[in-house]
Amino acid sequence: MRHTRRRLTWRGTAFLVGAFAAACTLVNVVPHGTILERPFVVEGPVGETLDLSYAELTVTEVRTADTLESSFEQAVAGGTFLVVDATWRATDGYIVFAGAEVIDAEGRSFWATSRGGCAKGTNSQPGYAWRATYCFDVPRDALAGATLRLARGTHGEDDAGQRRDAVAVVDLGIGQHDVNELWDATEKISIEMPGFASAPATDAGGEG
Amino acid sequence: MTTMPEPPVQAPPAVGWWRRNAVWVALLPVALVVAAAASSFRIWAFWWPNGLHHEVQHVGAGETAQLSEEYYDLGLDVPERANTWVVREIEVAVTSVQRAEELPEPAYGDPVPVPDGSAVYLVSLRLAAEPRTDLSLCQIVLVADDGTRYGEKSPDIMGNGNRCSPPDADGFLSTEPEWSVTSPILVDEEALISEVRVGFGGPGYVTLDLP
Numbered sequence: 001m002r003h004t005r006r007r008l009t010w011r012g013t014a015f016l017v018g019a020f021a022a023a024c025t026l027v028n029v030v031p032h033g034t035i036l037e038r039p040f041v042v043e044g045p046v047g048e049t050l051d052l053s054y055a056e057l058t059v060t061e062v063r064t065a066d067t068l069e070s071s072f073e074q075a076v077a078g079g080t081f082l083v084v085d086a087t088w089r090a091t092d093g094y095i096v097f098a099g100a101e102v103i104d105a106e107g108r109s110f111w112a113t114s115r116g117g118c119a120k121g122t123n124s125q126p127g128y129a130w131r132a133t134y135c136f137d138v139p140r141d142a143l144a145g146a147t148l149r150l151a152r153g154t155h156g157e158d159d160a161g162q163r164r165d166a167v168a169v170v171d172l173g174i175g176q177h178d179v180n181e182l183w184d185a186t187e188k189i190s191i192e193m194p195g196f197a198s199a200p201a202t203d204a205g206g207e208g
Numbered sequence: 209m210t211t212m213p214e215p216p217v218q219a220p221p222a223v224g225w226w227r228r229n230a231v232w233v234a235l236l237p238v239a240l241v242v243a244a245a246a247s248s249f250r251i252w253a254f255w256w257p258n259g260l261h262h263e264v265q266h267v268g269a270g271e272t273a274q275l276s277e278e279y280y281d282l283g284l285d286v287p288e289r290a291n292t293w294v295v296r297e298i299e300v301a302v303t304s305v306q307r308a309e310e311l312p313e314p315a316y317g318d319p320v321p322v323p324d325g326s327a328v329y330l331v332s333l334r335l336a337a338e339p340r341t342d343l344s345l346c347q348i349v350l351v352a353d354d355g356t357r358y359g360e361k362s363p364d365i366m367g368n369g370n371r372c373s374p375p376d377a378d379g380f381l382s383t384e385p386e387w388s389v390t391s392p393i394l395v396d397e398e399a400l401i402s403e404v405r406v407g408f409g410g411p412g413y414v415t416l417d418l419p
Contacts, residue, residue, distance in 0.1 A: 093356070094360035125358065125359065125361050126396060128326045128394045195320075
């Protein structure tokens with residue numbers, strides 16, 4: 001009897017150690033960032049309404065400018081300002097849209113700036129469409145192939161705020177042949193404060 | 209001399225694994241619950257207090273609801289209540305929900321036209337509470353039959369951050385035992401509104417059905 005109990009104890013210990021080692025291995029081997037924590041990306045071009053489940057988003061216009069003007073500030077770009085007009089329409093309840101960044105073709109991330117009166121983030125609720133203008137100060141080599149990434153979850157080094165949540169990725173439609181024209185333009189843009197959108201986004205589309 | 213035969217030694221009955229480990233098996237679900245609770249502290253620490261999550265009372269059309277809830281007072285308006293838990297007790301009744309053609313004057317800036325695809329509703333409430341009741345973070349929400357919540361944000365669409373106080377109120381404390389307020393809410397044109405929710409930041413709120 002005693003012999004049997006001891007043998008079982010050793011077996012149990014080996015089982016526990018094995019299970020612990022297997023669990024540790026699993027945690028380390030499973031690629032969290034690309035599988036477990038991956039956001040649900042909804043892609044589309046400028047002008048298309050994307051359905052993010054918690055809101056509909058339409059990027060209506062993309063421009064570049066060297067200088068931004070608002071009623072209280074004038075801002076000059078280090079590179080050039082990518083100026084993006086977007087319209088949000090919340091679908092469930094009040095939402096803060098905190099994530100706003102431009103990703104270039106190399107994967108570099110440029111966060112939205114509040115300079116010149118631009119929106120770094122915005123908020124909205126059901127019942128109306130809400131317009132906001134985002135601005136990103138980017139270098140020349142970030143223009144071609146740049147995509148815009150907007151979401152309610154915050155952007156950051158590891159996009160922790162966007163885990164398992166819908167994220168809009170909009171191809172800004174800038175090709176290599178557009179870069180010279182966009183970079184050389186010395187435009188000055190007046191930034192409007194966020195407000196009700198005159199033309200609501202209604203025809204939902206995009207990839208689910 | 210005769211020796212009595214020894215009685216045969218009976219082997220003890222075999223005890224199965226489940227029996228030997230009954231205590232640990234019984235404790236396993238308890239351990240799982242404790243582990244899940246310990247790793248879910250963000251739910252009650254951050255999510256639960258921020259937003260309307262707990263329906264304190266649900267009343268029918270025309271009835272009066274009573275919202276009674278504790279909140280942590282920072283003493284911004286009543287210094288003697290600073291850093292104490294205070295029970296806020298308010299009676300709420302919906303007196304009317306009417307559609308309007310225009311938005312009221314904003315708290316600041318120029319008048320705003322009704323956005324395309326939107327409808328304006330004016331929600332009128334009768335409120336009653338002890339004078340000096342804190343009315344900050346007041347939320348008046350219209351809920352559609354599909355669950356969409358309109359008007360959750362405080363300040364409201366016109367920039368009024370004191371939705372449960374009369375328009376001429378000075379500060380967030382009630383002054384009269386009974387008073388009325390009207391709050392504008394933008395709603396999708398095709399929405400069918402079925403109830404009103406009133407809360408003060410959460411987690412508690414009351415629901416009042418509409419006829």
